[in-house]
Amino acid sequence: EKNLVAGGAGIRRIILKSPIAKLAAAAVIIIAAFIGTHQFFGSTVAWADVVEKFRSVPFFSASIYIKENATAKPQQMELWMSRTGKTRVRIGTQIIFGDHGVISDAFDIKTRSRVEADEDAGFFLKKIGEADAFSIDSIIRVMFGGRMQDVTPLVNPDAVISQDMVVFDVEIPGTPEWVRIWALRESRLPVRIRVWNPRDGAATDAVFEYSKEQADEFFDPNAFENLLKAERTSSRVNMAYAFFKDPGGKKITPKDMFALSGYHVPDVKRVGMTPEGAVWVTAGKGRNQTPNGNVFYGFSRIEDDLGRTYFSVGGGHRLKGDVSYDIFVPIDFPFDDRKPTRITLFCEVEDYNPNTKSELIGTVELTEWEQNAPFPDPFGSNYADILRLKISLAYKLFGSEHAERLNRLVRTIPDWTEQPGNKSLLFFHMRLVYKKDKDEEVIKIGEALTPLLFEKPERESRYGFKEYLITLARTGRVDEAAELFRKIDAVEEMSPEKSNGRYYPRFIEFIADSLISEAELTVEQISHILGFDISQRKEYERILERAKRAAANRKARQAAEQRLKEISDYYQTHPLPERMELLERPNNESIYLMGVPNTVPNHEDYKFHPINYPISGLVTSLTYNGDIRPYDIVPIRIEDNAAEQKLLADLIYKDGITHRQRAEYVLGQFDMELIVEDGESRQVLVARYNGQKLKPQQQVKAPLRYDSSKKSKVGMTQSSASAGIPMRQLLDGLVRDQNRDIKDDSKKLIIVNETRIEGNISSERAFWPGDEGLRLAKKWFEEHFGVTFTEETRTMKTYVIRTRKEG
Numbered sequence: 001e002k003n004l005v006a007g008g009a010g011i012r013r014i015i016l017k018s019p020i021a022k023l024a025a026a027a028v029i030i031i032a033a034f035i036g037t038h039q040f041f042g043s044t045v046a047w048a049d050v051v052e053k054f055r056s057v058p059f060f061s062a063s064i065y066i067k068e069n070a071t072a073k074p075q076q077m078e079l080w081m082s083r084t085g086k087t088r089v090r091i092g093t094q095i096i097f098g099d100h101g102v103i104s105d106a107f108d109i110k111t112r113s114r115v116e117a118d119e120d121a122g123f124f125l126k127k128i129g130e131a132d133a134f135s136i137d138s139i140i141r142v143m144f145g146g147r148m149q150d151v152t153p154l155v156n157p158d159a160v161i162s163q164d165m166v167v168f169d170v171e172i173p174g175t176p177e178w179v180r181i182w183a184l185r186e187s188r189l190p191v192r193i194r195v196w197n198p199r200d201g202a203a204t205d206a207v208f209e210y211s212k213e214q215a216d217e218f219f220d221p222n223a224f225e226n227l228l229k230a231e232r233t234s235s236r237v238n239m240a241y242a243f244f245k246d247p248g249g250k251k252i253t254p255k256d257m258f259a260l261s262g263y264h265v266p267d268v269k270r271v272g273m274t275p276e277g278a279v280w281v282t283a284g285k286g287r288n289q290t291p292n293g294n295v296f297y298g299f300s301r302i303e304d305d306l307g308r309t310y311f312s313v314g315g316g317h318r319l320k321g322d323v324s325y326d327i328f329v330p331i332d333f334p335f336d337d338r339k340p341t342r343i344t345l346f347c348e349v350e351d352y353n354p355n356t357k358s359e360l361i362g363t364v365e366l367t368e369w370e371q372n373a374p375f376p377d378p379f380g381s382n383y384a385d386i387l388r389l390k391i392s393l394a395y396k397l398f399g400s401e402h403a404e405r406l407n408r409l410v411r412t413i414p415d416w417t418e419q420p421g422n423k424s425l426l427f428f429h430m431r432l433v434y435k436k437d438k439d440e441e442v443i444k445i446g447e448a449l450t451p452l453l454f455e456k457p458e459r460e461s462r463y464g465f466k467e468y469l470i471t472l473a474r475t476g477r478v479d480e481a482a483e484l485f486r487k488i489d490a491v492e493e494m495s496p497e498k499s500n501g502r503y504y505p506r507f508i509e510f511i512a513d514s515l516i517s518e519a520e521l522t523v524e525q526i527s528h529i530l531g532f533d534i535s536q537r538k539e540y541e542r543i544l545e546r547a548k549r550a551a552a553n554r555k556a557r558q559a560a561e562q563r564l565k566e567i568s569d570y571y572q573t574h575p576l577p578e579r580m581e582l583l584e585r586p587n588n589e590s591i592y593l594m595g596v597p598n599t600v601p602n603h604e605d606y607k608f609h610p611i612n613y614p615i616s617g618l619v620t621s622l623t624y625n626g627d628i629r630p631y632d633i634v635p636i637r638i639e640d641n642a643a644e645q646k647l648l649a650d651l652i653y654k655d656g657i658t659h660r661q662r663a664e665y666v667l668g669q670f671d672m673e674l675i676v677e678d679g680e681s682r683q684v685l686v687a688r689y690n691g692q693k694l695k696p697q698q699q700v701k702a703p704l705r706y707d708s709s710k711k712s713k714v715g716m717t718q719s720s721a722s723a724g725i726p727m728r729q730l731l732d733g734l735v736r737d738q739n740r741d742i743k744d745d746s747k748k749l750i751i752v753n754e755t756r757i758e759g760n761i762s763s764e765r766a767f768w769p770g771d772e773g774l775r776l777a778k779k780w781f782e783e784h785f786g787v788t789f790t791e792e793t794r795t796m797k798t799y800v801i802r803t804r805k806e807g
């Protein structure tokens with residue numbers, strides 16, 4: 001390496017002969033910055049002036065990016081260097097300290113330990129250190145093995161558009177590679193250098209910054225090591241840029257942000273894992289507070305190197321000593337007995353607003369903790385017993401996607417009859433059977449639980465009676481529900497207290513709302529239970545509107561149920577159709593399937609489709625369920641006026657019959673037919689699916705949380721659905737946002753959905769307006785669903801409804 005010979009091989013070629021070409025190429029960038037300076041600005045600048053100018057720079061840093069070919073992912077190295085020869089390098093997770101080219105120490109911020117310095121970075125620092133003085137002359141001698149090399153940068157006026165910038169190109173003899181240097185004319189300092197190989201697109205780029213000297217501790221490996229040991233709660237960002245101060249006063253690390261926000265990461269005191277796999281954490285300085293006054297404690301979540309999902313199942317805060325206590329269990333607790341080797345604790349801002357994206361305060365990475373350690377008892381010995389943890393986890397698994405896990409866990413939890421005095425166990429089983437609509441069992445548990453709650457009401461919540469009260473009401477036991485509510489209302493000290501003018505009225509409104517949505521009671525029945533006429537109170541206007549809608553839905557459901565019974569009775573004495581049959585509706589009333597299945601009773605392979613609209617609506621439905629989005633851009637031409645007549649009838653069809661087959665059948669019953677004509681050619685985006693595994697719909701969110709205090713932004717949540725949103729509706733939302741202000745159909749965005757993804761796949765739909773919206777949407781669809789968009793030309797179709805022609 002020391003016998004580099006000057007000659008026909010240019011800068012890049014000489015360096016690439018080194019066995020560690022990548023970082024040597026980076027060295028070329030730094031050295032080239034100093035080599036070319038003496039010839040950048042023509043004869044008006046003396047060599048001695050340039051040398052003196054460079055010597056006057058007290059500190060510089062460079063971000064260096066290297067890629068091996070046109071499509072390779074760039075590798076990054078960061079270099080900081082002082083005029084006194086002190087150096088600091090970050091490459092990957094390593095921080096390397098040097099002094100005049102000699103490595104002082106090296107640390108890994110991931111393992112938080114001293115390590116052998118990265119070979120590439122070590123070679124780079126060594127080459128700089130071989131200069132006997134930090135000057136341009138000495139750099140040249142290092143570069144060319146002690147000999148001068150006449151490489152002259154030439155001004156390239158075509159590569160610059162500003163008079164305060166000078167661009168130089170260096171042509172390297174014997175190779176097509178070239179070097180381009182951007183420099184500021186007045187200061188004579190380079191700001192960017194690029195080395196480019198046109199053969200394969202390999203490139204090395206360096207971006208330079210100059211500022212005042214950093215503090216001595218920034219270059220001090222001992223200070224860094226002490227910080228590494230002392231601040232185990234610091235994030236990797238804190239450690240990567242430890243002691244660095246931005247000359248412009250900007251925040252560089254989370255630690256800088258905390259200094260302004262007042263947030264901090266709790267100081268971990270003890271961490272342990274029980275034999276069953278539960279992780280517990282105690283920490284000092286556990287209390288944080290948001291600007292709006294909300295207080296939160298400890299850590300919000302954890303991750304491990306096994307990739308498991310964890311849930312927080314317990315915890316608390318003790319005022320004395322400001323100690324937080326958190327308990328986490330893996331999703332398959334207590335069945336998953338794998339042992340991780342690394343755990344990461346996350347501290348996040350909790351403002352209790354589900355529409356606000358969590359803000360990370362910091363993380364703590366752990367590789368050591370107490371093994372097979374029992375729970376500490378800051379709140380009593382029974383606070384964290386295994387049964388409590390199982391019950392807490394079971395609540396987290398109530399979603400349908402966790403049904404199998406929940407059933408397995410419930411089998412390890414005692415039945416409520418085994419511990420009839422255990423309130424938490426009774427609560428759990430009551431809510432579990434309530435979720436499964438087992439009304440009789442809810443009432444049995446409610447009867448056992450109620451006297452326990454009234455024993456010490458000051459410790460209980462009024463909301464704990466909700467499932468029992470609603471079940472009494474929806475099973476027709478309205479008087480018993482009213483009597484129970486009177487007992488609840490008569491107690492002053494139960495939470496929320498009656499004297500609390502803010503939260504107690506909210507409790508009553510919550511019960512009224514639940515009696516409508518879950519028990520489907522009338523306004524009169526709700527008034528009877530609550531003990532006052534809600535129709536006479538203004539604050540219940542919203543609930544009254546919901547009651548009206550609920551009554552209308554109830555009426556529609558009852559009509560649909562009655563019609564299904566009539567159809568079932570009809571097929572008791574008539575044969576089922578081979579494929580389809582259109583039945584007249586005797587009373588000519590509209591039928592809507594409001595919470596009623598569309599299967600024919602006792603014949604699950606036959607479907608019931610009520611028609612309450614013009615016959616042409618079947619074709620409109622065909623386009624709605626088709627592949628073209630927006631569906632209403634597909635032309636429908638009606639040549640037979642009979643298609644505009646409203647039809648009140650019921651189509652019975654065998655499962656598997658397509659939308660088009662149904663539409664053609666009904667049209668045929670009225671001597672009409674459906675044909676499809678080719679139309680104009682249009683540029684469209686074709687959506688295709690690459691087959692990647694889809695995430696659970698609850699995990700798919702819009703890029704930005706909805707914030708009612710701010711104007712809608714690109715990527716912000718526009719709507720959400722607990723039941724989920726299918727691909728068709730997600731694409732509908734995208735084209736709707738893109739076409740919102742476009743009146744001319746010929747200029748609207750069209751998407752052809754060829755993903756064939758069925759079912760609900762997301763819990764939220766985002767706002768995607770403008771070019772930036774389309775760009776972010778494409779990225780979001782690909783990341784979450786493996787769906788890409790290709791621009792193609794497609795022939796549009798026109799649906800034509802006409803009188804059936806013979807032959």
